[in-house]
Amino acid sequence: MHGYRTHTCGELRGEQAGQEVRLSGWVFRKRDHGSLLFIDLRDHYGLTQVVVQPDRSFFEHAQSIRLESVITVTGRLAARSPETVNPDMPTGTVELVAESLEVDSMADPLPFHLSDEDAPEDLRLRYRFLDLRRQELHDRIVLRSDVIHHIRQTMREQGFKEYQTPILTSSSPEGARDYLVPSRVHPGKFYALPQSPQQFKQLLMLSGFDRYFQIAACFRDEDARADRSPGEHYQLDVEMSFVEQDDIFKVVETVLHGVFSKFATWKVDAAPFRRIPYREAMLKYGSDKPDLRIPIEMVDVTDIFRNSGFNAFRAAIEQKAVVRAIPVKAIADRPRSFFDKLVEYAQSIGAKGLAYLVWEGGVVKGPIAKFLKPAELEALRTTCGMGEGDVVFFMCDKEGAVNRITGDLRLKLGRDLDRVEPGIYRFCWIVDFPMYEFDEENKQVMFSHNPFSMPQGGLKALSEQDPLTILAYQYDVVCNGIELGSGAIRNHRPDIMMKAFAIAGYEPDAVERNFPALLNAFRYGAPPHAGIAPGIDRMVMMLCDQSNIREVIAFPMNQRAQDLMMNAPNEVSIKQLRELHIRLNLPPTKEAPKTPPAEPSGKG
RNA sequence: GGGGGCGUAGCUCAAUUGGUUAGAGUCCCAGAUUGUCGAUCUGGUUGUUGCGGGUUCGAGUCCCGUCGCUCCCGCCA
Numbered sequence: 001m002h003g004y005r006t007h008t009c010g011e012l013r014g015e016q017a018g019q020e021v022r023l024s025g026w027v028f029r030k031r032d033h034g035s036l037l038f039i040d041l042r043d044h045y046g047l048t049q050v051v052v053q054p055d056r057s058f059f060e061h062a063q064s065i066r067l068e069s070v071i072t073v074t075g076r077l078a079a080r081s082p083e084t085v086n087p088d089m090p091t092g093t094v095e096l097v098a099e100s101l102e103v104d105s106m107a108d109p110l111p112f113h114l115s116d117e118d119a120p121e122d123l124r125l126r127y128r129f130l131d132l133r134r135q136e137l138h139d140r141i142v143l144r145s146d147v148i149h150h151i152r153q154t155m156r157e158q159g160f161k162e163y164q165t166p167i168l169t170s171s172s173p174e175g176a177r178d179y180l181v182p183s184r185v186h187p188g189k190f191y192a193l194p195q196s197p198q199q200f201k202q203l204l205m206l207s208g209f210d211r212y213f214q215i216a217a218c219f220r221d222e223d224a225r226a227d228r229s230p231g232e233h234y235q236l237d238v239e240m241s242f243v244e245q246d247d248i249f250k251v252v253e254t255v256l257h258g259v260f261s262k263f264a265t266w267k268v269d270a271a272p273f274r275r276i277p278y279r280e281a282m283l284k285y286g287s288d289k290p291d292l293r294i295p296i297e298m299v300d301v302t303d304i305f306r307n308s309g310f311n312a313f314r315a316a317i318e319q320k321a322v323v324r325a326i327p328v329k330a331i332a333d334r335p336r337s338f339f340d341k342l343v344e345y346a347q348s349i350g351a352k353g354l355a356y357l358v359w360e361g362g363v364v365k366g367p368i369a370k371f372l373k374p375a376e377l378e379a380l381r382t383t384c385g386m387g388e389g390d391v392v393f394f395m396c397d398k399e400g401a402v403n404r405i406t407g408d409l410r411l412k413l414g415r416d417l418d419r420v421e422p423g424i425y426r427f428c429w430i431v432d433f434p435m436y437e438f439d440e441e442n443k444q445v446m447f448s449h450n451p452f453s454m455p456q457g458g459l460k461a462l463s464e465q466d467p468l469t470i471l472a473y474q475y476d477v478v479c480n481g482i483e484l485g486s487g488a489i490r491n492h493r494p495d496i497m498m499k500a501f502a503i504a505g506y507e508p509d510a511v512e513r514n515f516p517a518l519l520n521a522f523r524y525g526a527p528p529h530a531g532i533a534p535g536i537d538r539m540v541m542m543l544c545d546q547s548n549i550r551e552v553i554a555f556p557m558n559q560r561a562q563d564l565m566m567n568a569p570n571e572v573s574i575k576q577l578r579e580l581h582i583r584l585n586l587p588p589t590k591e592a593p594k595t596p597p598a599e600p601s602g603k604g
Numbered sequence: 605g606g607g608g609g610c611g612u613a614g615c616u617c618a619a620u621u622g623g624u625u626a627g628a629g630u631c632c633c634a635g636a637u638u639g640u641c642g643a644u645c646u647g648g649u650u651g652u653u654g655c656g657g658g659u660u661c662g663a664g665u666c667c668c669g670u671c672g673c674u675c676c677c678g679c680c681a
Contacts, residue, residue: 033644034637049641067631084639092641109632112615115642119615122673175681195681222680450681548674559674 004072010046014093017079023048023096024072024104026133027065028114037062041073041096044138049086049095050075058101068107068114068130075099121550126564128555141554144540147259148215151236151536154255160211160238165200167193167217173514174451177221179231187581193219193232196533199518201239202452202490205529206521212239215536221561227482227538229549230561235485236539239531245473245489248530249273249429252477252485256427256534260479263543266423273427273477281430283324286407288433291481292426294414298406299325301394304379310371312353313396324406326393327384328413332360334391345412346395351405355394359386368394411481425479425542432456433474436467436503447504449474452518453488455500462499477534479542487532494522 004024012021028042037052037059050073052062065071075098086092111127112119114134124131131137152162171178171192178192194200196218204212216237224230236255240247253271260268274292281290284297302322305313313323331338339356346354357366357380364377372380384392395406414420435455437448445467453472455461461470473489491497497519501511512519540552550556557563577584 029641029643031640031643032637033640036638036640038640038643040641047641051639054638081639084641086641089641109614113630118617120611120673123615172681176679198681220680223678225680226675228680447681452681560672 001074008045009041009043009048010090012048012077012091012094012096014079016077017094019077020074021077021096022072022074023050025070027067027069027071027107030065030067032063039065039071039073041071042133046090048091049089050098051078051095052098052101056098056101058098061103062098062101065103066107066109068110068133069103070105070107072102072104073098073100122558122564125550125556125558128565132554137551140540140544140546140552143263143543144536144552147263147540147543148536150259150262151215151255154258155213155236155238158211158251158254160213160251161209162214163204163209163212164214165194165197165204165216169194169200172199174447175220179219179221182580182582184579195220196235197237198450198452199515201237201531202518202529203521205239205241205490206524206526208241208527210241212531213237216533218533224557224559224561226548227541229537229553229556230559231557233549234536235533236536237531237533238487239529241527241529243528243530245431245475245530248475248487248489248532252532252534253427256477256479256484256539259539260425260543264425266425268425269427273429275429275431277432278430278434278471279432282403286324286403286405286410287481288430288476289478289481289483290428290430291411291414291420292428293421293424293480294410294419295421296326296328296410296413296419298410299327299384301325301380301383304376304383305394305396308372308376310355310368313355313394316396320398321396322399322402323394323396324402325380325384326395326406326409326413327386328391328393328417329387330389331391331417332358332389342393342409342413346405346409349405349408350401351395352397354409355396356391357386357394358391359388362388366391427477427479430476430478431474432471433476434468435470435472435474435500438468444505445503447500448472449486450488451501451504452490452497454491455496459493459496459499462496462503467503473530475532477532482538482542484538484542485532485534487530489528489530492522492526492528494519497522 001020001022004022006020006022007016009023009025023041023043025041025043025048027039028047029038029040031038035054039050039052039062041048041050052059056062073096075096077094078097080086080093080095110130112123112130114130119131132141155162168181168191171180171190175195178195181191181193183189183191197214197216201212201214214237216235217232218235219232222228222230238248238251240251249272253273257268257271260266276284276290278288281288283300284290286298300322301324302317305323306317308314313321317323343354355366355368357364357369357377359381364381369377380386380392384390386392393409395402395409397405434448435453436445438444439446449472453474456471456473457465475487476483477485477487491500498508498511502508537549537552541547541549544552546552555563555565557568562568
């Protein structure tokens with residue numbers, strides 16, 4: 001007989017009754033009847049009830065075993081009598097009658113209950129190895145593994161091969177903050193962890209590999225959010241040669257539709273996913289990652305208000321403000337407090353105000369109705385599709401502010417009115433992103449996305465158009481209001497790239513210096529290529545219907561980018577620092593600002 | 605860097621308007637208990653109310669500061 005187990009804790013059924021079996025696992029629950037002891041034994045696969053009879057020599061020892069200790073039990077598998085069957089357990093028709101019992105590892109009392117959902121998160125993170133024993137989290141990590149496996153399989157089936165790329169590479173000036181790794185051999189020089197394998201995957205295309213994918217670790221030193229883990233995250237990194245945008249879309253639609261259909265119970269939008277130009281998304285949804293489950297679409301009504309009697313809007317429009325309508329069906333019967341609170345909320349997120357009109361009882365009511373002529377009201381009614389009982393809210397401000405605030409209000413209305421379509425994943429592509437945007441802070445034109453994207457119209461557009469009107473072959477895939485991934489048709493022409501960077505204020509030698517490999521490679525025969533990188537963590541998060549990304553990562557860092565279990569980051573020895581030619585220059589600590597800075601030591 | 609929320613026993617929570625010695629469940633410890641499956645019953649231990657200061661006759665409660673966690677903004681080509 002095997003030393004630890006003949007079966008797992010999840011597989012025994014009535015058919016094996018009478019057999020001699022051995023199980024190993026954790027003591028999940030104990031029910032001590034004094035002259036009879038039940039132990040629910042748990043492993044990765046399930047739960048099996050062990051019975052210890054009072055005449056066994058190890059009975060008292062078994063009574064004293066603490067929860068979560070690891071034991072090995074040998075005995076005869078017995079069918080339970082009908083009245084003692086537990087229909088809630090897959091193994092509920094049998095139990096293991098212990099003939100011998102070995103404690104492999106006695107557990108200390110736990111810092112929190114494994115059954116308890118509400119343990120404080122810092123405690124869960126510090127004892128993540130315990131937290132991971134909890135069924136829900138355990139299942140999510142298993143699901144993550146299954147999702148990744150399925151993705152690899154689907155990509156292989158579509159003709160892709162997985163290639164690895166370096167983790168220690170060089171820092172590049174664009175994008176997020178880099179994680180840096182000092183070089184011992186080259187004093188004063190640093191490696192950077194890749195923010196993504198962007199340049200490597202493009203180089204693989206230049207090397208002729210044609211169809212690349214990788215479940216790639218990406219490292220960005222940026223602050224966390226609920227859906228953004230600090231430190232590292234994983235992407236399904238994809239790159240293809242000799243393709244057009246639609247080829248990328250088709251591959252991604254196959255993967256995403258496949259994964260979401262296989263692993264989720266919700267319905268999934270059929271491919272091809274809806275395509276929405278960036279400008280249209282910003283107007284209709286106030287966002288470049290619209291939640292299409294909410295049946296509210298904004299409408300531009302600037303022209304109707306341009307010459308109206310509502311002076312507040314008219315004056316603002318003269319100062320280049322726009323007016324957007326948020327039409328909402330069937331809420332005229334809401335109490336006054338509903339509207340007051342919404343106005344208050346709008347102001348709290350930066351709105352100057354929130355006007356609205358109510359179509360009720362055959363007339364138009366609301367704070368601004370008296371300023372508008374019948375023809376203007378009629379125009380608003382038809383433009384916004386208003387009927388009896390409907391309400392339209394108006395927001396007037398500069399376009400950026402209007403988009404941000406109406407986009408926020410749309411999400412809030414959808415949630416508060418319970419109008420988010422349940423049980424479905426609504427996918428879309430956002431396409432035609434602008435190539436550049438104007439950076440108000442530095443008063444200059446900058447890339448709005450990936451600088452390696454191909455501008456629509458190529459060199460001609462770069463030479464002749466106002467940069468802010470140039471679109472890029474740049475696209476995002478979005479699901480239920482969450483950006484799952486971003487990609488682009490790459491710019492494989494050095495001449496176009498130099499021009500594109502020049503517009504964003506980069507001298508040619510600066511471009512050469514920052515991207516030497518890629519630019520150089522482009523001069524030796526570069527295939528047109530394109531790619532994308534959907535986020536794995538976010539995918540799994542959505543499949544589990546979790547709002548926090550830490551819930552789908554086995555060993556996540558906390559919001560301040562600390563691993564509380566491993567105590568990372570931590571101090572290193574002076575010897576290590578000396579080898580790296582590094583001397584610390586620490587800021588004064590906050591607790592004791594008056595004490596002089598400690599000797600730059602870093603012991604540990 | 606900025607804003608919001610939270611912080612009471614190992615864990616989950618309670619504590620009237622600022623008013624007695626801060627309670628309950630769970631865990632843990634001891635005992636009882638032969639069919640439970642969140643077993644049950646009896647008894648017991650467990651507190652710098654995050655920390656520091658202030659107001660007050662009196663602070664878990666009010667005020668100020670600070671620390672920690674978290675959500676958001678900035679940031680995330």
